[in-house]
Amino acid sequence: MLSSRLSENKWALAHSFGTIYGVEEARAMMEVLEDWAPTCGRKVKEFEERFAAHEGAKHAIAANSWVGAAHLVAIVLDIKPGDEIVVPAITFHASANIFVREGAKIVFAESDPRTFNLDPEKLEEKITSRTKAIVAVHMCGQPCDMDPILRIARRHNVKVIQDAAHAPGAEYRGKKLGEMGDFVIYSFQQCKNMSTLGEGGMVVTNDDEAAEKMRKLRSHGGGEYPGINSRMTDVQGAVGLVQLARLDRHNEARRKLAYYLNELLEDVEGITTPYEIPDVKHVYHLYNTLVDEKAIGMTRDEFIRALWEREGIKAITQYHPTVNCLPAYRAMGHGEGECPVSEETASKIVTLPLCPRFTESDMEELVEGIKRVIKR
Incomplete structure (x- = not known):
């Protein structure tokens, strides 16, 4: 439509x-x-x-x-x-x-x-x-x-x-x-x-x-x-x-785009692509990567800002801070150090845009923009 x-x-x-x-x-x-x-x-x-x-x-x-x-x-x-x-x-x-x-x-x-x-x-x-x-x-x-x-x-x-x-x-x-x-x-x-x-x-x-x-x-x-x-x-x-009648087709489009994105990002140092456990059907609501700040030469937030300001590409952070570190849960006695592995992991997450409206050429455009930002 x-x-x-x-x-x-x-x-x-x-x-x-x-x-x-x-x-x-x-x-x-x-x-x-x-x-x-x-x-x-x-x-x-x-x-x-x-x-x-x-x-x-x-x-x-x-x-x-x-x-x-x-x-x-x-x-x-x-x-x-x-x-x-x-x-x-x-x-x-x-x-x-x-x-x-x-x-x-x-x-x-x-x-x-x-x-x-x-x-x-x-x-x-x-x-x-x-x-x-x-x-x-x-x-x-x-x-x-x-x-x-x-x-x-x-x-x-x-x-x-x-x-x-x-x-x-x-x-x-x-x-x-x-x-x-x-x-x-x-x-x-x-x-x-x-x-x-x-x-x-x-x-x-x-x-x-x-x-x-x-x-x-x-x-x-x-x-x-x-x-x-x-x-x-x-x-x-x-x-x-x-x-619901569209769902399987849309999910398959997401999966195809995600796997193509994995290939395109394979040689990009500092970006870890999603990991799948064996024998599952992952439907890629989100395409979450992990960013190595030392390898890309900037902080995660600087990377996200540079993608937007230089390339017009909107990447986002999600799940950081972890739920135990949110103000509402701090007030209940939760906080940093409760789940240290999760807290560290969440600080590295960058969600790249993915949806069934995209094509393989969109994924190519996305990765070229990422490469230009990292290389400066």
């Missing part, structure tokens, strides 16, 4: 808008408008059914956002003061915030410096008798190493919540994310691999009882529970159906 936004800087747009909308979404919206635009009606139900099937789960419950979906999970798990939730230090703080709002204590765990995902080797030491759940965040679109995480969770009888905001359509050792763990939570915010008009979320599960309860909870509890309102509207559901 043509848009006036296409005249804006393509590199900056890639960070803010992660999908492609077309006339199919417009037609789907008009169909719902002709039905007087109900909330959470038949289009949402159809979207839930198709999304559950796509992600390998029995049930999908649509919500107004990732946070809205996570709130349903927190209520179903009866998260309360005194409970502990293990969360990786490298993530967006929403992964922890909702559980704090329910009174839980967040226990931060180290992330693998290669993948930015929860490090299974450092996980078990964080579990206590008060641990209620582990949040496994599939950073950048790459699934966590789920087998050891699930083994540890079973050994300690704790729940596994997958944060798949970055990872719709990702796979781990031939399994869809919905086939593993207890709950998987997705985001359809505007920058994600698929979107439902700027905001939206979904939780999938194979637990019949939990699914039934969450459906009631998202609509005020149906008189059976003190619920909330986290409903998705039908116009979002209609767009979600079209976006």
